[in-house]
Structures are given as structure tokens and as C-alpha cells.
Amino acid sequence: MHFSSEMAGNDMSTFLRNDRGVTVVFGTLLLILITIIAATSVAYMISTTQKQAMDLESHKASVENEDLKIVSIDPVGDGSNWESIDLKVLNLNTADSYISAINVNGGYFLHYKAYESEGVFDVYRDYPAVYSANHKVVVPATRSKTIHLNFSDMVLEGSETIDTSSWTNNSLDHSYTLDKHPWYAFGEVAYDYHVNYSSNGTECLKTGNFSIDDENREITLFGSGSGGNLTNNTDYDIFYKVYLTSYAGSSPSESDPIKVEIITSYINVFKELFTPPMPVAEVQFKVEYLQNANGTQTPNSYLILDASDSQDVDGFITSYKWAVWKDSGNGTVTLYDYDLSGMVVRPIGIDPYNDKNVTIDLEITDDDGMTSRLGQVSGNLTIL
Template sequence: MAGNDIKVFLSDNRGVTVVFGTLLLILVTIIAASSIAYMISTTQKQAMDLESHQKSVENENLKIVSIDPHGDGSSWESIDLKILNLNIEDSYISAIRINDGYFLHFRAYDDSSGEFDTYNSYPAVYTANHRLEIPAAKSKTVHLNFSDIVVEGTESIGTSSWTNNSKDFVYTLKKHPWDAYGDYPFIFNVSYANGTNCIESGNLTIDNDTRKITFLGTGSGGNLTNTSNYNITYTLDFISYPGILPSERDPVRVELITSYINIFREAFTPPMPLAEVQFKVEYLQNGNGTQSPNSYLILDASDSTDVDGFITSYKWAIRKDSGNGTTTLYNYDLQGMVVRPAGIDPYNDHNVTIDLLVTDDDGMTSRLSQVSGNLTIL
């Protein structure tokens, strides 16, 4: 082939545009197909995630298996709720409501050890942001305290490395409360090892962000020295229940709200105490063969009822006027549905008051004095 013919052949680009266009079309097709496949894959994953979430929501199943309230005779002061997770996945409590109020902060403990949960060396305090975990197929006991939860932490600060009193001494705190509770406000106090308080102003500063405390040397106007270790105390006050304290006479309505926005409700009704006093006389044989009458009381609580379960305990309190003041014969330590108390002469003892405390299978209690008043023998 002549040289000119070769040049003409090499410079002939009439088919390049067609080939390039074909390759570009193939590339666009591949990209489009990949994008569609990615979109389908993403949609399928989202659909699978949604289905999994819906199943988790539907399968979540919590049960309040017991309630253990403690009161002062008129209002509840604290309540322990034992919560059982009947699902194979963990659940997380976002909020707890008792009657008409929500708990802003609460605590919990492990049923096996009975010890309160801890977090970063501090008592664990649960909130909507720090949710309580109920492990799968296990139980957890929640402690609801109607008064504020006060938490304290302490650490000892050694000053052996503070070699020059004229210079500032910087110490990295090891138990700063923000490591456990975020930036929740707290009060701190610094004292000598013997317990005497230090003067904060002009002696020390604390940087919460860096978790460091600085003892100001004499060159900075401070007057503390390196001859003593120092103790720092952190105090945090968590508002627990802002509502009105529930009465011991009222039912307790519980709502558990989980991270899946499921709500599990349970109502616990106090038992109804009813009691009557029976006067009895028995004839006792004397040593000379004669008989003399002996009077006594029978206290009967068999008519007491519980609408949502059964009564498990009957406890009696008895006080009488001894002439020199009131004498306590029994302080809810006489137990039994039907009892015969000793130490009372029903015909000669006066101003005798009798109270009955009943407890049901849920742990709810009720006193006769709260419902209808004490029984009285005048």
C-alpha cells in the first residue's frame, strides 16, 4: 500500500463517532441499570427494616408481675415494680407513669443481686434519654421514689506532686459526675482531709469541660498548701416525681412506655379491711375445784376482701389507756385473720383502739383506720 493510502486510512474517522456513541450508550445503560438496582436494593432494605421494626413493635411484651409500695400511713413514699420481659429481644423503658404523674428520674436494681445499678462509678439514674434496659426473657425491678433522688460522689485529691506552693496545682478529677450524668447541674464542696471546708473563692477553680480542678498557689492569691490531702464532694439533686403523692387508699395505675412507643398498663387496687370484735367468756377450773369466768376478745377480719386478687397478710395494732398514758400492746405484729389478743380485759379496760393492716397478693396494703376508722372499746 502506498504511503498516501496509509495516511488516508489512518486519518479516516468517519466510523469513530458511531463507535463512540455506541460505547457511550452502553455505558449510560449500565449506569442506569446499576442505579435502578441500587434503588431496588435500598428500597428492599428499607422495606425489610420496616417489617423488622413492625415485628419488634408487635412482639414486645412486658408484664408487671408485682408491686411493692412503701408509705407513711397516708401516702406512698416509694414503689418497687418488678417488670418481666416476655420477648426474646431487649426492651427499653422511656417513661413511667403512676396515676396522674410521670417520673422524671428513677432507679433500678438487679433481681439476682438486689443491688442498685451503677454507671461510671455512680448510681444509675434513668430518664427518657438514659433508658432502662429490660433484658430479653428476664426481669428487672424499678425503684420509684416520690421524693427527689440525691446522689453524692467523693474522691480524695493527693497533693504530693504539688511541690511549690507559690504555683498553681492542676488535678484531673477521676469521679466527675458529668461522666455519669452528662452536663446535669451539681454542687461541689472541697474540704481538708479532716473534714474542714476550704474557702472556694480565691483558692480554687473547677473546669467541668476538662474535668480539672486548679488549686491556686500563693502567687495567684490562694492560701491552700500541699501539706494536706483534699476531699471533693459532688451532690446532685434529681427531681423524681413532680405530681401529687398518691394516697395509700387509692388504686395505683401504672403505665410503662417503651422505646417502641408501646404502652403497658396495670392497675392495682388496695384490699378492703373489715373487722369485728367478739366478746367471749370461758370458765376456768380453779385449784379448789370451782370454776371462775374469764373474759377475752376475738378479733375477726375474715370479711375483708380484695377485688383483684386475694389477701395474704392480716396484722393488728392494739393500744389501751393504762391510766398513766397509752400502752401499745401490739404494733401490727399480731398476725392472723382471726386472733385472740392477750393483755386485754374487755370488761375493765377502757379506751382500747384496734387497727387492722391487710396486704394483698400484689403488695398493696390498706388500714382499717384509713377506710372506716379504728375499732374502739370505751
């Protein structure tokens, strides 16, 4: 059979113009690419979902494992109301806990402090550290932290010295950076301040002598060219005072139970109720016979003060202190000012049959630091 060159050329031209094979190959490659992308997307989604599930489980475990315990309180009062409370909080977990809020008897503390060590407050930027919902106190893992709650408002003070050695021309204004500006420690709070001459401690007049730029934490001393009266012959001391509201409520009575709620960053709430002890006092009249050197016996009357029926429902009583007053005929005399200690005591200086208007009070304290006075609960005892 014979093929002409013209036929061969036509077949080649037809082959080159036929794109069905290319389309099939391209479609196959595109399908493979789509499959790979889909598989990668599914794998990423599965990986992301697994990570989210693991994170959720980890968060859930952290919430469930968080365990704080208020182990003790140390309240301080004025005889009627509590002025402050120190809370000792123990972290029983192996991870740190962050306290977001503290509630006492229905009122929240807006600002409070904590101790670095016994009697020494935490420090932040050269000021006592102040904690709040925005600045959370940390209770370290497996350790305790003592928190100081003050029912009255806080007054925080700081100071620094302005070194004028770089102010070489008194006629020109000169600016200094304030390293201890209160906004570094407490944010944009209102504050009072005054500037003194370091040389003699006299306060400088604010008007016309300097200005403070809070945003940039700078003070500018006005030169004589701007009407200022300050010079570079002395340094200057600036004193700051910041006022912060501590407690949103009224200070609780010393005779009321104290209910404490601690809320953490995980929204866990840990509660503890501290109940004051119940003072119960009894006065016993006693007679003893005293024998003199001649063998003559003379009756002697005295009092016994007995607090053995006092109770503490959530612990035990650690101290009993008595106060005793009597009418001397020229006014009231204090025989004991809560400094006669003991569950059962015998006061001296009292004649049960001749002294008039003898008044007796009892103050007891329990193992939580809660205190009660008989006069606040049921009234003082009076011997007419």
C-alpha cells in the same frame, strides 16, 4: 477500466472526512452506556427498596414481639402515702427492651434507679446509675429487672482525693483532673461540693483558694503567688452532692390503687393495675368459764378480732396485722402496734366490760405488696 491516481486520492480524502460512521458507533456506545447506567440505577433502587422493606418488616416484628410484664411491686409507705416502689419487670421476648418512661398514677418519673442484684443498685462511673428518657434502663432478653422508683427527690453523693505529690512549688497554681466529677455520670447538672483537708477533715475556704473548671473537669489550687493559702503538705478530699427530681406529681395514698405504665423505645405501652385489698373487721364478745382448783367456775370475758371477710379482688391476702389501744385513765396505752398477726386473733390485756375507749385497727397486705388499713378505708373500730 482505468482509474487515475488523482481519483484514488480524492476518494481517500472523502472517506477520511466522512464522520457518519463514527457518529453511529459513538451513539451506539453511548446508548449502551446509558442502558447500563439505567439498569444499575434501577437495580440499586430495587435493592434499596427491598432493604428498606426488610428493615421495616424487621422493625415491625420487633415492635410486635416486644413483651414486658410487670410481675410484682414492693411499695414502701409511711402509713399514709407511698414513699417508694420496687417494680419487677419481666422480659418475655428474646431481644433486649429499653424503657423510655415510667408513669405511676398519672405522674412520670424523671429519674429512677435499678438493681444489679438484690439490694445493690446499678453503678455508672462510680455513682449509682440514674436512668431517664435519655439514659434508658435495659431489661435483658428472657430475664427480669427490678426498678426502684422514689417519690421524693434523689440525693446522690460522691467523693475523691486530690493527691498533691505532683505540686512541687507552693507559690504556683496547680491543676488536677477530677476523675469523679458529677458531670461524667449525670451530664451538666447543678451540684454542691466542698473541699476538706485530708489530714484533719477541716473544710477549706472556697474563696481565694481554688477554682473548679466544669468544662475540663479540673480543680486548680491557688499558689501563694496568687493569694492562696493551701499547701502541698497534705492531700485534699472533695465531696460532691447532686440533687435530681424523681417524680412529677404527688406521692399516691396507700389506700389508692396503683396504675403503672411502662413505655419502651419502640413506643409500646405495658400497663398493670394494682388494687389495695379491702379490710373488713369484726369484734366478737366471748365468755368462757374457768374452773379453779376447788371446782368453782368463774365467767371470763374476752374479745375475738375477726378479719375473715376481708377481700382482695386481684389476688390474695398474705398478712393480717392488728393494732389495739385503750384508755388507762392516765392516757392511751398501746397494747399492740400492728404486731398482733393473724386473720382471727384473741388479744390479751383487755377487759371488755371494764376497759373504756378501746380502739382497734387492722392492716392487711396482699400478694402484690399493696397494703390497706381499716382506719384509712372505713375508720377504726371503737369500744366505748
